[in-house]
Amino acid sequence: MIYLNGKEHTAYATLTELLDKNDYKRTRIAVEINGRIIKRSDYDQIEIHDGDRIEVVSFVGGG
Amino acid sequence: MITHNAYEKALISRHGKKVHDILKNADIAIAGLGGLGSNIAIFLARSGVGHLHIVDFDKVDITNLNRQQYDIDDIGKLKTIALATHIKHFNPFIKVTYDSIMVTERNAPKIFSxxxxxxxxxxxxxxxxxxxxxxxxxxxxxxxxxxxxMAGFESSNMIQTRKVNDRFYICGDTQSEISKNTALMAPRVALCAAHQANMVLRILTGNEEI
Known part of the structure:
Protein backbone atom coordinates (compact mmCIF):
# COMPACT_ATOMS: atom_id res chain seq x y z
CA MET A 1 0.00 0.00 0.00
CA ILE A 2 1.17 3.49 -0.86
CA TYR A 3 -0.33 6.95 -0.50
CA LEU A 4 -0.98 8.64 -3.85
CA ASN A 5 -1.99 12.29 -3.58
CA GLY A 6 -2.99 11.77 0.04
CA LYS A 7 -5.15 8.67 -0.55
CA GLU A 8 -4.37 5.00 0.11
CA HIS A 9 -3.57 3.27 -3.14
CA THR A 10 -2.42 -0.16 -4.32
CA ALA A 11 1.35 -0.27 -4.55
CA TYR A 12 3.33 -0.13 -7.78
CA ALA A 13 6.85 -1.47 -8.22
CA THR A 14 8.21 1.57 -10.00
CA LEU A 15 7.37 5.20 -10.65
CA THR A 16 7.26 4.40 -14.38
CA GLU A 17 4.45 1.92 -13.76
CA LEU A 18 2.54 4.38 -11.56
CA LEU A 19 2.77 7.16 -14.12
CA ASP A 20 1.88 4.95 -17.09
CA LYS A 21 -1.06 3.16 -15.45
CA ASN A 22 -2.59 6.44 -14.29
CA ASP A 23 -2.09 8.12 -17.68
CA TYR A 24 0.02 10.95 -16.31
CA LYS A 25 1.65 13.06 -19.02
CA ARG A 26 5.27 13.35 -17.98
CA THR A 27 5.72 16.79 -19.48
CA ARG A 28 2.85 18.19 -17.40
CA ILE A 29 3.62 16.95 -13.90
CA ALA A 30 5.84 17.38 -10.87
CA VAL A 31 6.47 14.33 -8.66
CA GLU A 32 7.30 14.33 -4.99
CA ILE A 33 8.08 11.17 -3.03
CA ASN A 34 8.20 11.37 0.77
CA GLY A 35 8.69 15.13 0.55
CA ARG A 36 11.47 15.04 -2.05
CA ILE A 37 10.99 16.36 -5.60
CA ILE A 38 12.07 13.79 -8.18
CA LYS A 39 14.13 14.99 -11.14
CA ARG A 40 12.42 14.26 -14.42
CA SER A 41 15.48 12.46 -15.74
CA ASP A 42 15.26 10.08 -12.75
CA TYR A 43 11.61 9.04 -13.20
CA ASP A 44 12.47 5.73 -14.83
CA GLN A 45 14.96 4.73 -12.13
CA ILE A 46 12.70 5.21 -9.12
CA GLU A 47 11.47 2.16 -7.23
CA ILE A 48 8.42 2.49 -5.06
CA HIS A 49 8.32 1.07 -1.56
CA ASP A 50 5.47 0.11 0.72
CA GLY A 51 4.19 3.14 2.64
CA ASP A 52 5.70 5.73 0.26
CA ARG A 53 3.84 9.02 0.12
CA ILE A 54 3.70 10.09 -3.50
CA GLU A 55 2.34 13.36 -4.80
CA VAL A 56 1.87 13.81 -8.53
CA VAL A 57 0.93 17.41 -9.24
CA SER A 58 -0.63 17.77 -12.71
CA PHE A 59 -0.73 21.09 -14.49
CA VAL A 60 -3.47 22.19 -16.87
CA GLY A 61 -3.11 24.97 -19.43
CA GLY A 62 -4.22 28.57 -19.01
CA GLY A 63 -2.76 31.71 -17.57
CA MET B 1 4.05 66.08 -8.53
CA ILE B 2 3.92 63.25 -5.99
CA THR B 3 7.19 62.79 -4.09
CA HIS B 4 8.64 59.45 -3.05
CA ASN B 5 8.22 60.51 0.55
CA ALA B 6 4.52 61.29 0.10
CA TYR B 7 3.95 57.97 -1.68
CA GLU B 8 5.68 56.04 1.12
CA LYS B 9 3.63 57.88 3.73
CA ALA B 10 0.43 56.95 1.90
CA LEU B 11 1.44 53.28 1.73
CA ILE B 12 2.43 53.29 5.41
CA SER B 13 -0.93 54.85 6.31
CA ARG B 14 -2.63 51.90 4.59
CA HIS B 15 -0.33 48.96 5.35
CA GLY B 16 1.47 50.01 8.54
CA LYS B 17 5.21 50.67 8.74
CA LYS B 18 6.19 47.13 9.67
CA VAL B 19 4.50 45.52 6.66
CA HIS B 20 5.55 48.35 4.36
CA ASP B 21 9.22 47.96 5.27
CA ILE B 22 9.10 44.22 4.62
CA LEU B 23 7.45 44.66 1.22
CA LYS B 24 9.71 47.55 0.24
CA ASN B 25 12.77 45.35 0.70
CA ALA B 26 11.39 42.35 -1.19
CA ASP B 27 12.57 41.03 -4.57
CA ILE B 28 9.97 38.98 -6.43
CA ALA B 29 10.14 37.45 -9.90
CA ILE B 30 7.16 36.76 -12.17
CA ALA B 31 7.48 34.26 -15.02
CA GLY B 32 4.95 34.97 -17.76
CA LEU B 33 3.03 38.24 -18.16
CA GLY B 34 -0.35 37.14 -19.46
CA GLY B 35 -3.60 37.16 -17.49
CA LEU B 36 -1.93 35.83 -14.36
CA GLY B 37 1.42 37.59 -14.50
CA SER B 38 0.17 41.05 -15.48
CA ASN B 39 -2.32 40.97 -12.61
CA ILE B 40 0.19 39.59 -10.09
CA ALA B 41 2.69 42.31 -11.03
CA ILE B 42 0.09 45.05 -10.58
CA PHE B 43 -1.15 43.65 -7.26
CA LEU B 44 2.41 43.47 -5.90
CA ALA B 45 3.42 46.88 -7.29
CA ARG B 46 0.36 48.48 -5.69
CA SER B 47 1.28 46.74 -2.44
CA GLY B 48 4.70 48.41 -2.56
CA VAL B 49 6.94 45.41 -3.26
CA GLY B 50 10.28 47.13 -3.84
CA HIS B 51 11.64 45.12 -6.74
CA LEU B 52 9.77 43.14 -9.36
CA HIS B 53 11.59 41.16 -12.02
CA ILE B 54 9.14 40.45 -14.86
CA VAL B 55 9.83 37.92 -17.60
CA ASP B 56 8.06 37.27 -20.92
CA PHE B 57 9.25 36.98 -24.53
CA ASP B 58 5.91 37.88 -26.07
CA LYS B 59 4.27 41.02 -27.44
CA VAL B 60 0.81 42.31 -26.60
CA ASP B 61 -1.87 41.03 -28.98
CA ILE B 62 -5.48 42.16 -29.44
CA THR B 63 -6.70 38.80 -28.07
CA ASN B 64 -4.94 39.52 -24.75
CA LEU B 65 -7.20 42.46 -23.92
CA ASN B 66 -10.05 40.31 -22.58
CA ARG B 67 -8.08 39.48 -19.44
CA GLN B 68 -4.57 40.93 -19.41
CA GLN B 69 -3.67 44.33 -17.96
CA TYR B 70 -2.70 46.04 -21.21
CA ASP B 71 -4.27 48.83 -23.26
CA ILE B 72 -5.07 49.28 -26.96
CA ASP B 73 -1.93 51.42 -27.23
CA ASP B 74 0.18 48.49 -25.97
CA ILE B 75 -0.64 46.20 -28.93
CA GLY B 76 2.58 45.16 -30.63
CA LYS B 77 4.79 46.21 -27.68
CA LEU B 78 6.81 43.76 -25.61
CA LYS B 79 4.74 42.76 -22.57
CA THR B 80 7.72 43.44 -20.28
CA ILE B 81 8.04 47.04 -21.44
CA ALA B 82 4.28 47.70 -21.64
CA LEU B 83 3.76 46.38 -18.10
CA ALA B 84 6.79 48.18 -16.62
CA THR B 85 5.48 51.42 -18.14
CA HIS B 86 1.99 50.79 -16.79
CA ILE B 87 3.33 50.10 -13.27
CA LYS B 88 5.28 53.36 -13.33
CA HIS B 89 1.99 55.24 -13.85
CA PHE B 90 0.70 54.25 -10.42
CA ASN B 91 3.91 53.43 -8.55
CA PRO B 92 7.00 55.15 -9.99
CA PHE B 93 9.05 54.41 -6.88
CA ILE B 94 9.62 50.69 -7.15
CA LYS B 95 12.29 48.99 -9.21
CA VAL B 96 11.02 46.98 -12.17
CA THR B 97 13.58 44.94 -14.08
CA TYR B 98 12.83 42.59 -16.93
CA ASP B 99 14.00 39.85 -19.27
CA SER B 100 12.23 39.76 -22.63
CA ILE B 101 13.16 36.16 -23.35
CA MET B 102 11.64 32.72 -23.59
CA VAL B 103 12.28 30.81 -20.35
CA THR B 104 13.78 27.36 -20.83
CA GLU B 105 15.04 24.57 -18.59
CA ARG B 106 18.52 25.80 -19.38
CA ASN B 107 18.17 29.53 -18.63
CA ALA B 108 15.61 29.35 -15.78
CA PRO B 109 18.17 28.84 -12.94
CA LYS B 110 20.20 31.84 -14.11
CA ILE B 111 17.14 34.09 -14.42
CA PHE B 112 15.42 33.13 -11.18
CA SER B 113 17.87 31.72 -8.62
CA MET B 150 -8.60 28.99 -13.81
CA ALA B 151 -10.35 28.93 -17.21
CA GLY B 152 -14.04 29.64 -17.75
CA PHE B 153 -16.59 30.91 -15.26
CA GLU B 154 -17.13 27.97 -12.94
CA SER B 155 -17.59 28.85 -9.27
CA SER B 156 -15.11 31.34 -7.90
CA ASN B 157 -14.97 29.27 -4.73
CA MET B 158 -13.22 26.38 -6.50
CA ILE B 159 -10.06 28.49 -6.79
CA GLN B 160 -7.80 27.62 -3.88
CA THR B 161 -4.21 27.89 -2.71
CA ARG B 162 -2.51 24.63 -1.83
CA LYS B 163 0.88 24.18 -0.18
CA VAL B 164 2.55 21.09 -1.68
CA ASN B 165 5.76 21.50 0.32
CA ASP B 166 7.85 24.24 1.97
CA ARG B 167 8.94 25.62 -1.40
CA PHE B 168 6.00 24.85 -3.66
CA TYR B 169 2.50 26.36 -3.62
CA ILE B 170 -0.14 25.94 -6.30
CA CYS B 171 -3.22 28.11 -6.85
CA GLY B 172 -6.28 27.40 -8.99
CA ASP B 173 -9.02 24.77 -9.19
CA THR B 174 -6.55 22.14 -10.58
CA GLN B 175 -8.90 21.18 -13.45
CA SER B 176 -10.39 24.05 -15.53
CA GLU B 177 -8.18 23.88 -18.58
CA ILE B 178 -8.19 26.22 -21.54
CA SER B 179 -9.80 24.40 -24.50
CA LYS B 180 -11.95 24.98 -27.57
CA ASN B 181 -15.02 25.25 -25.36
CA THR B 182 -13.51 27.00 -22.34
CA ALA B 183 -11.81 30.35 -22.66
CA LEU B 184 -9.77 32.24 -20.12
CA MET B 185 -11.82 35.10 -18.75
CA ALA B 186 -10.82 38.15 -16.77
CA PRO B 187 -12.49 37.51 -13.39
CA ARG B 188 -11.33 33.97 -12.73
CA VAL B 189 -7.80 34.57 -14.02
CA ALA B 190 -7.54 37.65 -11.79
CA LEU B 191 -8.91 35.61 -8.90
CA CYS B 192 -6.15 33.05 -9.33
CA ALA B 193 -3.54 35.82 -9.73
CA ALA B 194 -4.82 37.36 -6.50
CA HIS B 195 -4.31 34.01 -4.73
CA GLN B 196 -0.72 33.97 -5.96
CA ALA B 197 -0.04 37.61 -5.04
CA ASN B 198 -1.60 37.19 -1.61
CA MET B 199 0.54 34.10 -0.97
CA VAL B 200 3.59 36.23 -1.81
CA LEU B 201 2.52 38.78 0.81
CA ARG B 202 1.87 36.02 3.35
CA ILE B 203 5.28 34.41 2.85
CA LEU B 204 7.09 37.76 2.98
CA THR B 205 5.41 38.60 6.27
CA GLY B 206 6.28 35.23 7.79
CA ASN B 207 2.98 33.39 7.23
CA GLU B 208 4.05 30.37 5.23
CA GLU B 209 0.82 28.43 5.78
CA ILE B 210 -2.04 28.96 3.31
Missing amino acids: NYPIVCEAFDKAENKAMLVNTLLTECSNTKIISASG
Whole structure:
Protein backbone atom coordinates (compact mmCIF):
# COMPACT_ATOMS: atom_id res chain seq x y z
CA MET A 1 0.00 0.00 0.00
CA ILE A 2 1.17 3.49 -0.86
CA TYR A 3 -0.33 6.95 -0.50
CA LEU A 4 -0.98 8.64 -3.85
CA ASN A 5 -1.99 12.29 -3.58
CA GLY A 6 -2.99 11.77 0.04
CA LYS A 7 -5.15 8.67 -0.55
CA GLU A 8 -4.37 5.00 0.11
CA HIS A 9 -3.57 3.27 -3.14
CA THR A 10 -2.42 -0.16 -4.32
CA ALA A 11 1.35 -0.27 -4.55
CA TYR A 12 3.33 -0.13 -7.78
CA ALA A 13 6.85 -1.47 -8.22
CA THR A 14 8.21 1.57 -10.00
CA LEU A 15 7.37 5.20 -10.65
CA THR A 16 7.26 4.40 -14.38
CA GLU A 17 4.45 1.92 -13.76
CA LEU A 18 2.54 4.38 -11.56
CA LEU A 19 2.77 7.16 -14.12
CA ASP A 20 1.88 4.95 -17.09
CA LYS A 21 -1.06 3.16 -15.45
CA ASN A 22 -2.59 6.44 -14.29
CA ASP A 23 -2.09 8.12 -17.68
CA TYR A 24 0.02 10.95 -16.31
CA LYS A 25 1.65 13.06 -19.02
CA ARG A 26 5.27 13.35 -17.98
CA THR A 27 5.72 16.79 -19.48
CA ARG A 28 2.85 18.19 -17.40
CA ILE A 29 3.62 16.95 -13.90
CA ALA A 30 5.84 17.38 -10.87
CA VAL A 31 6.47 14.33 -8.66
CA GLU A 32 7.30 14.33 -4.99
CA ILE A 33 8.08 11.17 -3.03
CA ASN A 34 8.20 11.37 0.77
CA GLY A 35 8.69 15.13 0.55
CA ARG A 36 11.47 15.04 -2.05
CA ILE A 37 10.99 16.36 -5.60
CA ILE A 38 12.07 13.79 -8.18
CA LYS A 39 14.13 14.99 -11.14
CA ARG A 40 12.42 14.26 -14.42
CA SER A 41 15.48 12.46 -15.74
CA ASP A 42 15.26 10.08 -12.75
CA TYR A 43 11.61 9.04 -13.20
CA ASP A 44 12.47 5.73 -14.83
CA GLN A 45 14.96 4.73 -12.13
CA ILE A 46 12.70 5.21 -9.12
CA GLU A 47 11.47 2.16 -7.23
CA ILE A 48 8.42 2.49 -5.06
CA HIS A 49 8.32 1.07 -1.56
CA ASP A 50 5.47 0.11 0.72
CA GLY A 51 4.19 3.14 2.64
CA ASP A 52 5.70 5.73 0.26
CA ARG A 53 3.84 9.02 0.12
CA ILE A 54 3.70 10.09 -3.50
CA GLU A 55 2.34 13.36 -4.80
CA VAL A 56 1.87 13.81 -8.53
CA VAL A 57 0.93 17.41 -9.24
CA SER A 58 -0.63 17.77 -12.71
CA PHE A 59 -0.73 21.09 -14.49
CA VAL A 60 -3.47 22.19 -16.87
CA GLY A 61 -3.11 24.97 -19.43
CA GLY A 62 -4.22 28.57 -19.01
CA GLY A 63 -2.76 31.71 -17.57
CA MET B 1 4.05 66.08 -8.53
CA ILE B 2 3.92 63.25 -5.99
CA THR B 3 7.19 62.79 -4.09
CA HIS B 4 8.64 59.45 -3.05
CA ASN B 5 8.22 60.51 0.55
CA ALA B 6 4.52 61.29 0.10
CA TYR B 7 3.95 57.97 -1.68
CA GLU B 8 5.68 56.04 1.12
CA LYS B 9 3.63 57.88 3.73
CA ALA B 10 0.43 56.95 1.90
CA LEU B 11 1.44 53.28 1.73
CA ILE B 12 2.43 53.29 5.41
CA SER B 13 -0.93 54.85 6.31
CA ARG B 14 -2.63 51.90 4.59
CA HIS B 15 -0.33 48.96 5.35
CA GLY B 16 1.47 50.01 8.54
CA LYS B 17 5.21 50.67 8.74
CA LYS B 18 6.19 47.13 9.67
CA VAL B 19 4.50 45.52 6.66
CA HIS B 20 5.55 48.35 4.36
CA ASP B 21 9.22 47.96 5.27
CA ILE B 22 9.10 44.22 4.62
CA LEU B 23 7.45 44.66 1.22
CA LYS B 24 9.71 47.55 0.24
CA ASN B 25 12.77 45.35 0.70
CA ALA B 26 11.39 42.35 -1.19
CA ASP B 27 12.57 41.03 -4.57
CA ILE B 28 9.97 38.98 -6.43
CA ALA B 29 10.14 37.45 -9.90
CA ILE B 30 7.16 36.76 -12.17
CA ALA B 31 7.48 34.26 -15.02
CA GLY B 32 4.95 34.97 -17.76
CA LEU B 33 3.03 38.24 -18.16
CA GLY B 34 -0.35 37.14 -19.46
CA GLY B 35 -3.60 37.16 -17.49
CA LEU B 36 -1.93 35.83 -14.36
CA GLY B 37 1.42 37.59 -14.50
CA SER B 38 0.17 41.05 -15.48
CA ASN B 39 -2.32 40.97 -12.61
CA ILE B 40 0.19 39.59 -10.09
CA ALA B 41 2.69 42.31 -11.03
CA ILE B 42 0.09 45.05 -10.58
CA PHE B 43 -1.15 43.65 -7.26
CA LEU B 44 2.41 43.47 -5.90
CA ALA B 45 3.42 46.88 -7.29
CA ARG B 46 0.36 48.48 -5.69
CA SER B 47 1.28 46.74 -2.44
CA GLY B 48 4.70 48.41 -2.56
CA VAL B 49 6.94 45.41 -3.26
CA GLY B 50 10.28 47.13 -3.84
CA HIS B 51 11.64 45.12 -6.74
CA LEU B 52 9.77 43.14 -9.36
CA HIS B 53 11.59 41.16 -12.02
CA ILE B 54 9.14 40.45 -14.86
CA VAL B 55 9.83 37.92 -17.60
CA ASP B 56 8.06 37.27 -20.92
CA PHE B 57 9.25 36.98 -24.53
CA ASP B 58 5.91 37.88 -26.07
CA LYS B 59 4.27 41.02 -27.44
CA VAL B 60 0.81 42.31 -26.60
CA ASP B 61 -1.87 41.03 -28.98
CA ILE B 62 -5.48 42.16 -29.44
CA THR B 63 -6.70 38.80 -28.07
CA ASN B 64 -4.94 39.52 -24.75
CA LEU B 65 -7.20 42.46 -23.92
CA ASN B 66 -10.05 40.31 -22.58
CA ARG B 67 -8.08 39.48 -19.44
CA GLN B 68 -4.57 40.93 -19.41
CA GLN B 69 -3.67 44.33 -17.96
CA TYR B 70 -2.70 46.04 -21.21
CA ASP B 71 -4.27 48.83 -23.26
CA ILE B 72 -5.07 49.28 -26.96
CA ASP B 73 -1.93 51.42 -27.23
CA ASP B 74 0.18 48.49 -25.97
CA ILE B 75 -0.64 46.20 -28.93
CA GLY B 76 2.58 45.16 -30.63
CA LYS B 77 4.79 46.21 -27.68
CA LEU B 78 6.81 43.76 -25.61
CA LYS B 79 4.74 42.76 -22.57
CA THR B 80 7.72 43.44 -20.28
CA ILE B 81 8.04 47.04 -21.44
CA ALA B 82 4.28 47.70 -21.64
CA LEU B 83 3.76 46.38 -18.10
CA ALA B 84 6.79 48.18 -16.62
CA THR B 85 5.48 51.42 -18.14
CA HIS B 86 1.99 50.79 -16.79
CA ILE B 87 3.33 50.10 -13.27
CA LYS B 88 5.28 53.36 -13.33
CA HIS B 89 1.99 55.24 -13.85
CA PHE B 90 0.70 54.25 -10.42
CA ASN B 91 3.91 53.43 -8.55
CA PRO B 92 7.00 55.15 -9.99
CA PHE B 93 9.05 54.41 -6.88
CA ILE B 94 9.62 50.69 -7.15
CA LYS B 95 12.29 48.99 -9.21
CA VAL B 96 11.02 46.98 -12.17
CA THR B 97 13.58 44.94 -14.08
CA TYR B 98 12.83 42.59 -16.93
CA ASP B 99 14.00 39.85 -19.27
CA SER B 100 12.23 39.76 -22.63
CA ILE B 101 13.16 36.16 -23.35
CA MET B 102 11.64 32.72 -23.59
CA VAL B 103 12.28 30.81 -20.35
CA THR B 104 13.78 27.36 -20.83
CA GLU B 105 15.04 24.57 -18.59
CA ARG B 106 18.52 25.80 -19.38
CA ASN B 107 18.17 29.53 -18.63
CA ALA B 108 15.61 29.35 -15.78
CA PRO B 109 18.17 28.84 -12.94
CA LYS B 110 20.20 31.84 -14.11
CA ILE B 111 17.14 34.09 -14.42
CA PHE B 112 15.42 33.13 -11.18
CA SER B 113 17.87 31.72 -8.62
CA ASN B 114 18.50 35.10 -6.96
CA TYR B 115 14.82 35.54 -6.15
CA PRO B 116 13.46 34.08 -2.91
CA ILE B 117 9.96 33.86 -4.41
CA VAL B 118 9.01 33.23 -8.04
CA CYS B 119 5.42 33.35 -9.35
CA GLU B 120 4.86 30.89 -12.20
CA ALA B 121 2.34 32.55 -14.52
CA PHE B 122 2.79 30.72 -17.81
CA ASP B 123 0.00 29.66 -20.13
CA LYS B 124 1.00 26.17 -21.30
CA ALA B 125 0.91 23.23 -18.88
CA GLU B 126 4.29 21.98 -20.17
CA ASN B 127 5.95 25.30 -19.39
CA LYS B 128 4.42 25.42 -15.92
CA ALA B 129 5.73 21.93 -15.16
CA MET B 130 9.14 22.75 -16.66
CA LEU B 131 9.63 25.82 -14.48
CA VAL B 132 8.36 24.20 -11.28
CA ASN B 133 10.56 21.12 -11.78
CA THR B 134 13.62 23.19 -12.69
CA LEU B 135 13.37 25.63 -9.79
CA LEU B 136 12.55 22.94 -7.23
CA THR B 137 15.48 20.77 -8.27
CA GLU B 138 18.06 23.44 -9.12
CA CYS B 139 17.31 26.58 -7.07
CA SER B 140 17.22 25.45 -3.45
CA ASN B 141 16.65 28.94 -2.00
CA THR B 142 13.65 29.75 -4.19
CA LYS B 143 10.01 29.20 -3.36
CA ILE B 144 7.61 28.91 -6.30
CA ILE B 145 3.96 29.92 -6.33
CA SER B 146 2.39 28.27 -9.34
CA ALA B 147 -1.09 28.28 -10.91
CA SER B 148 -3.18 25.58 -12.55
CA GLY B 149 -6.88 25.61 -13.47
CA MET B 150 -8.60 28.99 -13.81
CA ALA B 151 -10.35 28.93 -17.21
CA GLY B 152 -14.04 29.64 -17.75
CA PHE B 153 -16.59 30.91 -15.26
CA GLU B 154 -17.13 27.97 -12.94
CA SER B 155 -17.59 28.85 -9.27
CA SER B 156 -15.11 31.34 -7.90
CA ASN B 157 -14.97 29.27 -4.73
CA MET B 158 -13.22 26.38 -6.50
CA ILE B 159 -10.06 28.49 -6.79
CA GLN B 160 -7.80 27.62 -3.88
CA THR B 161 -4.21 27.89 -2.71
CA ARG B 162 -2.51 24.63 -1.83
CA LYS B 163 0.88 24.18 -0.18
CA VAL B 164 2.55 21.09 -1.68
CA ASN B 165 5.76 21.50 0.32
CA ASP B 166 7.85 24.24 1.97
CA ARG B 167 8.94 25.62 -1.40
CA PHE B 168 6.00 24.85 -3.66
CA TYR B 169 2.50 26.36 -3.62
CA ILE B 170 -0.14 25.94 -6.30
CA CYS B 171 -3.22 28.11 -6.85
CA GLY B 172 -6.28 27.40 -8.99
CA ASP B 173 -9.02 24.77 -9.19
CA THR B 174 -6.55 22.14 -10.58
CA GLN B 175 -8.90 21.18 -13.45
CA SER B 176 -10.39 24.05 -15.53
CA GLU B 177 -8.18 23.88 -18.58
CA ILE B 178 -8.19 26.22 -21.54
CA SER B 179 -9.80 24.40 -24.50
CA LYS B 180 -11.95 24.98 -27.57
CA ASN B 181 -15.02 25.25 -25.36
CA THR B 182 -13.51 27.00 -22.34
CA ALA B 183 -11.81 30.35 -22.66
CA LEU B 184 -9.77 32.24 -20.12
CA MET B 185 -11.82 35.10 -18.75
CA ALA B 186 -10.82 38.15 -16.77
CA PRO B 187 -12.49 37.51 -13.39
CA ARG B 188 -11.33 33.97 -12.73
CA VAL B 189 -7.80 34.57 -14.02
CA ALA B 190 -7.54 37.65 -11.79
CA LEU B 191 -8.91 35.61 -8.90
CA CYS B 192 -6.15 33.05 -9.33
CA ALA B 193 -3.54 35.82 -9.73
CA ALA B 194 -4.82 37.36 -6.50
CA HIS B 195 -4.31 34.01 -4.73
CA GLN B 196 -0.72 33.97 -5.96
CA ALA B 197 -0.04 37.61 -5.04
CA ASN B 198 -1.60 37.19 -1.61
CA MET B 199 0.54 34.10 -0.97
CA VAL B 200 3.59 36.23 -1.81
CA LEU B 201 2.52 38.78 0.81
CA ARG B 202 1.87 36.02 3.35
CA ILE B 203 5.28 34.41 2.85
CA LEU B 204 7.09 37.76 2.98
CA THR B 205 5.41 38.60 6.27
CA GLY B 206 6.28 35.23 7.79
CA ASN B 207 2.98 33.39 7.23
CA GLU B 208 4.05 30.37 5.23
CA GLU B 209 0.82 28.43 5.78
CA ILE B 210 -2.04 28.96 3.31
